[in-house]
Structure formats: structure tokens, C-alpha cells
Amino acid sequence: VLRDRRPRNCPPGPVEIPFFGRMPFFDEKMGEYLKENYGDIVSYRTGTLRSVFLFDSDTAKEALGRLDFADRPDFFSTFSFDDQKTGGVIGSNGAQWQHDRRFVLRNLRNLGMGKSYLEEAINIEAKALVEDLKKYDGEAINYPDSFRTVALNIIWQMVASTRYDLRSNEVETIYRLTKEFQNNFSTLLFLPLFIPALNLLPKPLKNFIFRDYLVDAFVEEMKIVIDDTVDKHLEDYDPDNPRDLIDEYIKDMKTSEGDENSLFRRGALNQIVNDLFGAGSDTVNNQLKWMAYLLARYPEYATRMQQQIDAVVPRDRMVSLNDKPNLPLVEAFTVEALRYASILIFNVQRSATRDTNINGYFIPKDTLIQVGNYSIHHDPRYWDDPHKFYPERFLDESATKYTAPKKAFFAFGSGRRQCVGELLARMELFLFTAAIVQHFDVRPPHGVDLSLEECANLGGLRVPADKKLIYKPRN
Numbered sequence: 001v002l003r004d005r006r007p008r009n010c011p012p013g014p015v016e017i018p019f020f021g022r023m024p025f026f027d028e029k030m031g032e033y034l035k036e037n038y039g040d041i042v043s044y045r046t047g048t049l050r051s052v053f054l055f056d057s058d059t060a061k062e063a064l065g066r067l068d069f070a071d072r073p074d075f076f077s078t079f080s081f082d083d084q085k086t087g088g089v090i091g092s093n094g095a096q097w098q099h100d101r102r103f104v105l106r107n108l109r110n111l112g113m114g115k116s117y118l119e120e121a122i123n124i125e126a127k128a129l130v131e132d133l134k135k136y137d138g139e140a141i142n143y144p145d146s147f148r149t150v151a152l153n154i155i156w157q158m159v160a161s162t163r164y165d166l167r168s169n170e171v172e173t174i175y176r177l178t179k180e181f182q183n184n185f186s187t188l189l190f191l192p193l194f195i196p197a198l199n200l201l202p203k204p205l206k207n208f209i210f211r212d213y214l215v216d217a218f219v220e221e222m223k224i225v226i227d228d229t230v231d232k233h234l235e236d237y238d239p240d241n242p243r244d245l246i247d248e249y250i251k252d253m254k255t256s257e258g259d260e261n262s263l264f265r266r267g268a269l270n271q272i273v274n275d276l277f278g279a280g281s282d283t284v285n286n287q288l289k290w291m292a293y294l295l296a297r298y299p300e301y302a303t304r305m306q307q308q309i310d311a312v313v314p315r316d317r318m319v320s321l322n323d324k325p326n327l328p329l330v331e332a333f334t335v336e337a338l339r340y341a342s343i344l345i346f347n348v349q350r351s352a353t354r355d356t357n358i359n360g361y362f363i364p365k366d367t368l369i370q371v372g373n374y375s376i377h378h379d380p381r382y383w384d385d386p387h388k389f390y391p392e393r394f395l396d397e398s399a400t401k402y403t404a405p406k407k408a409f410f411a412f413g414s415g416r417r418q419c420v421g422e423l424l425a426r427m428e429l430f431l432f433t434a435a436i437v438q439h440f441d442v443r444p445p446h447g448v449d450l451s452l453e454e455c456a457n458l459g460g461l462r463v464p465a466d467k468k469l470i471y472k473p474r475n
């Protein structure tokens with residue numbers, strides 16, 4: 001019991017039950033509670049894992065930039081698609097992570113990330129989204145699957161040269177399993193990650209208590225999709241005509257054949273492709289749900305954006321990135337939506353690579369570092385009236401120029417592991433939001449009050465609860 005205690009000079013935190021610690025949590029309310037009661041740096045243990053939560057912007061920024069905190073926790077490799085469990089970008093560490101991250105960043109840039117020619121592909125999806133929403137003919141609908149498919153289509157064209165019809169059934173199984181998992185989410189699900197001994201329980205019991213079958217079904221289906229996609233690329237591979245990120249990887253893998261030290265491996269490729277499928281589609285999907293919700297809840301901003309768009313973009317042309325200087329409110333709206341929504345309530349976890357310190361507190365090796373993104377995004381020390389949705393906070397006094405947040409903005413993380421898809425996501429969010437605003441008035445059905453902001457928490461992902469909205473085509 002003595003050895004199990006909180007080490008000396010660790011950050012303060014709530015009392016811990018010996019050996020068990022406390023239940024894991026993923027919600028913003030508990031984060032706010034910890035901040036209010038224990039301060040800007042809080043220690044909290046679940047099972048064998050101690051977390052340190054950071055709630056002040058400067059400390060968080062500094063920590064996320066340090067090499068000491070560049071790793072992800074070991075449990076990220078639990079569901080790895082790499083036979084060696086070390087490949088990929090999101091959950092890998094050390095030399096393989098650096099190698100895979102560099103490869104992905106280089107190739108996403110070569111395939112157009114941040115460059116205007118990618119906008120053509122995004123606008124093809126935006127147009128398809130507009131047509132898809134028109135088909136509902138003003139009927140009230142839940143957030144449509146096409147939000148996810150348009151985002152998937154962009155990343156999947158870059159990675160695998162594949163585009164799905166917005167009403168195709170091909171990705172239906174993945175979507176269904178994602179939803180089943182999200183609808184049945186409970187904090188219990190994650191307990192075995194924190195208390196590895198629980199993995200020794202018989203499978204039927206684990207299925208009953210932790211609903212393992214939900215994760216297993218999703219992982220199995222994803223494995224099939226990823227394996228098939230990479231196999232097909234290997235069959236059709238033409239060295240003179242690389243089509244996409246997978247072909248570029250195969251090229252490098254073939255060039256380094258025979259080199260025992262090469263980090264180009266089939267297993268790592270599978271995990272990279274899996275990372276990009278998930279991180280590139282469900283994030284943007286959930287953020288688009290927020291966009292639709294906020295447009296319906298604050299129609300006055302939608303009207304002002306429509307006025308800005310109508311003044312510079314004829315109705316038969318899609319908004320372009322070149323229009324950005326004339327559409328400051330559209331950019332301010334999308335960035336404010338990222339802050340306000342804070343879909344990742346806590347930044348993706350990091351882990352301490354050695355015994356170290358933060359602000360004079362002792363941080364033992366393997367401590368999880370959790371930045372309270374939602375709390376920082378709603379902290380009155382950094383934001384006036386933080387719970388108000390107020391895009392003007394990113395506009396100058398004349399409301400004619402957008403100014404980016406200078407601090408306390410962690411929507412895409414920070415430092416060494418900052419989101420590799422940030423530029424792509426920003427392009428998509430701007431163009432998709434502009435397309436919806438240009439073509440529709442988004443409204444709640446008669447009598448529905450949107451001010452009761454109901455959120456679903458999907459394992460730390462904060463999304464608006466399913467909500468029927470009307471996408472009424474503009475005349």
C-alpha cells in the first residue's frame with residue numbers, strides 16, 4: 001500500500017483507492033471539477049496508470065513541445081494492425097513513429113495538402129454533398145452519413161485513389177459498427193487498458209462486462225478493408241505510375257528490399273492506412289455535425305455569411321479558397337466552432353518517456369499527460385465570455401479581417417505530434433461549411449429548441465447528440 005501511494009511531490013489530486021485508483025473519465029465536467037478543486041496541474045490514477053492533467057495554456061504548450069512527452073502510452077498499440085505493433089503515426093513511438101510521420105507528412109503535401117489544387121477535389125465532394133442534401137427536399141433528417149463520406153473521400157483518394165458514392169453501401173458496415181460502438185460507449189470499456197490484469201478474465205465475461213465484442217467487430221471489419229486495399233495496390237502496382245500514398249510507400253518498400261534495418265514494412269503500411277482512414281474521416285464528420293448544429297442554432301450568423309458569400313461568389317460557382325479574404329466571417333465561424341465544440345475534450349494522450357518535472361512537480365516515467373483542451377478553450381483567463389458562441393472574437397473591429405487565435409487554442413494539439421492533417425482539415429471545414437451556407441438555410445423543425453445543447457460523449461469525443469434538422473435549399 002505504501003509503494004502504491006502517490007509519489008512525493010507529484011501534482012495534487014483526489015484521494016486514490018489503493019491498487020485501483022479511481023474510475024477513468026472522459027468528460028469535460030470532471031475535467032472542470034478537477035481544475036476548480038486542485039488547480040492547473042492535477043494528478044489522477046486509474047489502475048496502474050497515473051495521469052497528469054494540464055489546464056493552463058502555457059504549461060500545456062510547453063509540455064506538448066517537449067521530447068520528454070512526445071510518446072503515446074503503450075496501450076495505444078493494443079489494436080495495432082501492424083504484426084510488430086510498432087508502425088503507424090497516431091499510436092507509435094520512437095524511430096518508427098518519426099519515420100512514418102515524416103513519410104505521411106511528405107506525401108500528404110505532395111498530394112496537395114495546403115495547396116490550392118486539392119481544393120478542386122474538395123469542391124467535387126462539396127457539390128456532391130449539396131446535391132445529396134437537396135434530395136431530402138426539406139425533410140427533417142439526422143446528421144447524414146454523407147458528412148462522413150465526403151471527408152473519407154478526400155483522404156481516401158489521396159491514400160488509396162478511392163471515392164465512394166455518397167449513398168453507396170460499401171462503407172455501410174464500418175459506419176454501422178462505429179455507431180454501435182459509440183452508442184454503447186461506457187467508461188467501463190476502457191478499464192482493461194488501465195488495469196491490464198482484467199485482460200486475463202475469460203472472454204465471455206469480458207464480453208459481458210466490457211462489451212469487448214463491439215471493439216472486436218469494428219477492428220475485424222477495418223482489418224478486412226485495410227488488408228484488401230493494400231493487397232489490391234500490391235497486385236496493380238506500376239513503379240512508373242504511383243497513384244497515391246500507398247503506391248509511394250510500396251515504391252519505398254521495394255527500393256529498400258533486402259535492407260534488414262528498413263522501417264518500410266507491410267505491417268507499418270497497414271497501420272498508417274488505418275490511422276489515416278479514421279483520423280481523416282470521423283474527426284471532420286463530427287466537426288461538420290457541429291457546423292450544421294451551430295448554423296441552425298445561430299441563423300443570424302448564417303444570414304451574415306450568406307450576405308458575404310453572395311456579394312463575391314455567383315450562386316453557380318462554389319466558394320474557393322481564394323475567396324477567403326472576402327469571407328472573414330466564414331473563417332471566423334469555422335475556427336470558433338472548433339474552439340466552442342472542442343470535439344477532443346482532452347488532447348490525444350502523451351506519455352512521459354522518463355522521470356521528469358513540470359512546473360517543479362515530479363512526473364514519474366510512463367505518466368499519461370492529458371491536456372484539458374475543452375477546459376482551456378472555455379477558460380475565462382483566455383477567452384471573454386467563453387461559453388458564448390462568438391465568431392467575432394476572431395475578427396478585427398471593422399469585422400473585415402480574420403485574425404487567428406494567438407494562444408490557448410489546442411483543437412489540433414501542439415508540438416511534436418501536432419495533427420498531421422490540420423491543413424487538410426482546415427481546407428475541408430472552410431469549403432464544406434461555405435458550401436452548406438451558400439446553398440441551404442439550416443433550421444430546426446418547428447417547435448424544437450436547440451438552445452438545450454445536448455452532447456454525446458463518445459470516449460472523449462464531444463459531438464452534438466443526434467438531432468433532426470432541415471436543410472432548406474435557398475431560392
Ligand code: HEM
Nearest residue numbers: 089090279280283287348412413414417418419420421425
Ligand atoms: C476536425 C478535424 C481534426 C481535428 C480536430 C484533429 C485533431 C487532432 C489532435 C488533437 C491530434 C493530437 C495532436 C497531439 O498529440 O498534440 C491529432 C493527431 C493526428 N491527426 Fe488529426 N485532427 C483532425 C483531422 C485530421 C485529418 C483530416 C487527418 C488526416 C490526415 C488527421 C490525421 C492525424 C494524425 C495521423 C495524427 C497523429 C499525429 C502524431 O501522433 O504524430 N487529422 N489530430
